[in-house]
Amino acid sequence: MNQANFRRLLARNSYLFALLLLIVVVLINYSRQDNLFDPSVLNRNIRVFLPLAILAVGQAIVIIGGGIDLSVGAMVSLCNALLVTWITPETAGGDILLAIGLVALVGMAAGLLNGIAVAYLRLQPIVTTYATSFIFAGLALTILPRPGGQLPSDMTGLYRRLIEVEAFANIPIIQDISILREIPPAFIVIAIILLLWAFLRQTRLVQYIYASGDNAEAAYTTGIPVQRIRLGTYVISGFFAAMAALALTMSLGSGSPTSGDAMTLDSIVAVVLGGTRLRGGQGGIAGAMMGVVILGVIRNIISFYDVPTWSQTLVDALIILIALAGPGFVRYVSDLIRRYRLQGGRAA
């Protein structure tokens, strides 16, 4: 009975396992780095995680809608190249905002291309977005042939400050409540995204995304505009890729035509670690964000445990593999126990 309840609990809360995992890795990290929860350390960590976290939100939405986007990394590279080309240390404030707006549009246009190919030309998502990633990577390389560019120090400073306590410390309410003063604003950014999602989750639009991913045929039969919804998920992913590129560019302060390439597969692993199944129709962005933090904390642990350089890749991959195997292992073992009990019951 307890067993059944536990299984139901796991099935219903797909990111329960991710949460457990998150707690475990954070505790391991904390055991070696006792200032982990200092606001400044938390800040620094979240600042590093933020670009991938934003990217994973877009990836999660595409995956929930029944697709996958292998071009997100190339989109980040493209937007990163555009940002450092359009924004120089001399650029005026208004023009910076214009450039950011344009980059967001470029990201959405790139997503639109993916979306049209997948939803309307009915091409298979994996190969389609793999093909378009060549287009985006080529464009990034055309725009910015070699690493370079420089962002105004105001902008990089803003990214640091925004994500440090002082920026918010002067706001009256935060000043009055001491606990709020201790909360790094990066968490507030993430909290805003999560709250927004919790609100959107109730809307028909997002319900449609889940329905399209769960069973496209059935969704179509009940009148859901599956093709438009799919198109939409890729455009959203393009937008989030542009925002991830903005965060990445602000934290690096410069650009590279391959800056985002490694983020594609990380974003997918993060989504899966967060309890979203690749088949679509289930999961959420909270899980994806937890997945990103888990990935980041694993890398923290590796550096704090002084893992030798040559072993880091192996340790990293093994921990990820174990984390991925976790939910399946629990299910497999509980299946075995149930079968054993059933047999025992029949014998008695």
Added chain:
Amino acid sequence: MTTAKAKRGSFVPNFTSRLTPPLIALILAIVLFLLGGVISPGFVNANQAINIVRLAAFLGIIAAGQTLVIISGGEGIDLSVASVVTLGAILTFRLTDGQDALILPVLGLVMLVGAGIGLVNGLGIVFLRIPPLVMTLAMAGVVQGVILQVTRGELEGETPDLMRTLIAQPLIGPIPGVIFLWIGLGIAMWLLLERTPYGKMLFAVGINRTTAMLSGVRVPLVVVLTYAMSGMLAAFGGFVLLGFTDIVFLNLGGRYLFPSIAAVVVGGTLLSGGKGSYWGTMSGALVLQLINSLLQAQGLPEATQSIILGVVLLVLISIYGRQRAFRL
């Protein structure tokens, strides 16, 4: 009887129905090759043709296991091929250390190691229900990690002379051995897929796992076996590749990862599983290699090459990689 047949067999529909994706890919490969001659004179000659087939052979051999995995369905895909290729090459490089006598035993060991890695993939996918994409991706990381851990970046060894002679250099006339090897593998794969119980079961599993299970197919066994074979073939690909590259480096297989999937898809194998052929993958590998060689022959900048490759891939998969439309 004859009139009915004549009515049905009007030339055009009959012709188009015979125009299967592998055939389209093959025709495309020939057209691309001739197109190369039009764009840059001197592109079309026997040596060039042999060179392109030789290069395509490496991709084709590496994509063999990928074909099986993709046919097995259930979102089947193997992202660990690249690192297994690298591992296969490094193992051969180190263990033979240039000695011809050790080639065969080392080949056996290399394929066994590859099969073992694939076996773990299959077990994780079937019993722990990890999605193939992330399972094989994590495994790729583990294999890459093991390579780094063991070698510490110091890749010592030597390629046996015999391998170089047999694989990359002209063997019979101007044709290098790898092409014969590829043709042999093609025949073996055809036999495996079309003439063995395993092949029949693989397609059944790819079309619908539940019906396959109800028809008495041991689905878990077939899937695990398929991933094990994919690992084995990838390791074999690494072994063969070493005969061509002569040296090893840590990311030797990296550039074959996604092309191996693209070759399968361009060859008309459905990513959703249950339909496909290795002969299609062979044509797909030829097409991809031709596009690559054509782009390189133009001397275009890398960025432009990348964009054109992306557009061409999109066009290729939109010819027949399309999924079914929604119907009420």
